[in-house]
Amino acid sequence: MALAFDEFGRPFIILREQDQKTRLRGIDAQKANIAAGKAVARILRSSLGPKGMDKMLQGPDGDVTITNDGATILEQMDVDNQIAKLMVELSRSQDYEIGDGTTGVVVMAGALLEQAERQLDRGIHPIRIAEGYEMASRVAVEHLERISQKFEFDVNNYEPLVQTCMTTLSSKIVNRCKRSLAEIAVKAVLAVADLERRDVNLDLIKVEGKVGGNLEDTELIYGILVDKDMSHPQMPKQIEDAHIAILTCPFEPPKPKTKHKVDIDTVEKFETLRKQEQQYFDEMVQKCKDVGATLVICQWGFDDEANHLLMHRNLPAVRWVGGVELELIAIATGGRIVPRFQELTPEKLGKAGMVREKSFGTTKERMLYIEHCANSKAVTIFIRGGNKMMIEETKRSIHDALCVARNLIRNKSIVFGGGAAEIACSLAVDAAADKYPGVEQYAIRAFAEALDSVPMALAENSGLQPIETLSAVKSQQLKENIPFYGIDCNDVGTNDMREQNVFETLIGKQQQILLATQVVKMILKIDDVISNSEY
């Protein structure tokens, strides 16, 4: 890459390692960037909607992921191109903020880029396109607000929430039992939700999966599930009304942190030391017994001797429980984490109505259920499925459903899915376009056209005639002035999304439009790409 030449035609060396750098500028840079962005969108396009297909991705270590979730697909693809990376981040931020609609946002951005390319060919300045898009996005977001509907629900009447979650799940591989999964997700969210503050801490919902069984066996446990078993096979498998001591200290003789050395020079001393150790174990177990614990859950391991002693004293115990799980157990059972045996008091014990060990199928694997906890603010969704990939995908789908339910608790407004909201926005934006003087008008129209691409992709993926279907729905919406008509993906016979109960959250949709516009603006604004040639 040479920036300038002297009078003899030799290049100046202005930049370090100048000849190893390449530079792409002006319209070429924009075209190249748009092409990269579109390529990413094209990959995801076929995953959109209830009839969308899944992608199989093989990681560098040979691990296989099968998914339909936009954010996951892009994450695993490991793209190298910078513009493509922006698209990946786009879907990731939708994932962080909303948790659902990660495919839609990328398809939307791709469509905007495609339209922008056309406008560029017309000779419109890229920034004016971007500004037009921004104006249009504002119109669209306002329109969404207008056509949105609020629905009421409370702890007992959660049907609307289930319906919305079902819309999300219907595009996933698990749509076979979307009803039950949606119910599980909604119940889980309601269990941990703080309805007054409208806040849901999703950390309190643990999603566990185990290979085996059917998807239908997936259950919601009002309590905690730990993938551990009792430390000794002969310990009782079921404890009712358990008082749980939650420890972060090992059943081992205490060790000072400072470097230390015990000089033993006589047999007596050795004997005392051994006795002392035994005494420690004895004291520890006794301590637990004294405060009334009927179950010990420990973050660390036990000495075999301690284990034996615990068994002997009839004090069931679980060892090597991870810190996060330990914390969840503490929250669920209302106990306190105790760092030292000396600190054990009866008040610090957690309480659970039922703790049981359950084995699965013919395998020896067991899991520990802690149920009927004092404080049911922590729940576990336990997923069963035929294979690991299925479980992983179910986890992701459940995550999406949880996020949707959470968003609804935050903001009760919904819009209609199946492309209905997009079509309504497209109409609104198109109508608004004429009010803007100047070049931006064209960009606004282009935005309206780009909005059509989501229903178009939905129709395409469902095996319908995209253009025919879209125009039919569009005219229907315009004629009757009702924004509920969408694409009838499942061939139910009606395209009234109210009847089909296809809902999406308002904030999710708004976020999609705003984020896509933002990233497209960023891509359009770049007119100079300077890179090392190996990239």
Next chain:
Amino acid sequence: MASMMQPQIILLKEGTDTSQGKAQLLSNINAVTAVGDVLRTTLGPRGMDKLIHDDKGSVTISNDGATIMKLLDIVHPAAKILVDIAKSQDSEVGDGTTTVVLLAAEFLKEAKPFVEDGVHSQNLIRSYRTASTLAIEKVKELAVSIEGKSVEEKKGMLAKCAATTLSSKLIGGEKEFFATMVVDAVMAIGDDDRLNLIGIKKVPGGNMRDSFLVDGVAFKKTFSYAGFEQQPKKFLNPKILLLNIELELKSEKENAEIRLSDPSQYQSIVDAEWNIIYDKLDKCVESGAKVVLSRLAIGDLATQYFADRDIFCAGRVAEEDLNRVAAAAGGTVQTSVNNIIPEVLGTCEIFEEKQVGGERFNIFSGCPSGRTATIVLRGGADQFIEEAERSLHDAIMIVRRAVKNSTVVPGGGAIDMEVSKYLRQHSRTIAGKSQLFINSYAKALEVIPRQLCDNAGFDATDVLNKLRQKHAMQSGEGASYGVDINTGGIADSYANFVWEPAVVKINAINAATEAACLILSVDETVKNPKSESAQGDAAAGAMGRGRGGGRGRGMRRR
């Protein structure tokens, strides 16, 4: 034969490359112009961004002149001067970095024909210096003071300045939103000259309108141990204890070793260690603090201990965040838990842990001293937020500058046109060569409006002529006319609130003139050979240029 030969005089080390004379001067000017051309397209509200990969493969998308110059990794000695002036403009004023580079390049470009015609560069330099003094005086004269206005009015004016800066950036679409935010942030920290009191936190996700300003401190939840979730997450008027010690069970002395001869003493050692940490924790609790922050780790033991006593704690808080909390809440960072007196504890109205996007944030708001502000930036992609941060930094600097030297000038190229007109008029009164040079300096100033038009895709010549006509009006009413970026015509920048602090322009003119004069005064470059044997292609290329650059004295170096 040997006796006949003149002994060769070798002055410089082998491989040294020198070039000198007029050709050298011209080649320097060419190089600078080339660099200026790279930056050219980023100017103004319709300016474009650059995407730059660096050696490590990380990528920056930016519109900020100084950032681009830094990332370009320029090695050409003359062109490097441009990098320096961009940097100095950045650290001095914070904005106008593109302007300064463009001006410098343009001054040199105008000087080039004169140099080619054999004008002595010192003559040029002298005239340029005079011109710059005159220009700066004119800018000062034209500047409008915003002093003496009420706080509300002043805020509005400052917001206008911030909006002008932001309009050229990626977040230009939301400039009013961010401009108010920046002004509020700057007003919050008062006259204190500590910019690090304004924190900018970046949280990917969300859209930029979700960004918000905290009148206090906010930082990301730190790494926490089990038990953390059981701590209360919201306090009203809590006492805040700031520490710089570890609250962990660990060996007190690194190299100490305990030798026990009597095993029964074992327990006492263990107890002693536990007592040390419990003692520390007790003291923290006794102080009455409800929020304990430490720059170093707060271990699991301490976390659970505090959780038991309904105290919130966060370990490994970044130093700058801790300092900000100290400044905001009015506390002092303690290096010991002994003798905690109430004065060292800070306080704030509300402390809360809040979910922001995918992260949880600790937010201290309503702090008594009110000397800090934190902007939490949201955006769709990392690159986006990075660029937004740079833009906000510019805006913050501008507002700070405007607060201090509260004079503004109309932007949009209006001030440049006016100064240019003034210099042209002035040059007519000079007899001698200087007239030409000052005239060309005046012409160079027109690069700003011209480039604004070019970037927006307008006919620059047309717009410039309209502007010249306005500015030439005797009444002086056209003095604040600049490029109207929306319609492609001209408009009164002052009335349209396109304002810049005068100090930006003054500094830009000064720095650009200095740089131009510096480059003009160089007539010889001596380039030492690379110290290592690794003389790559770059060195070979440099040699090539050196040879082309004409060496007058024919000294042989081989």
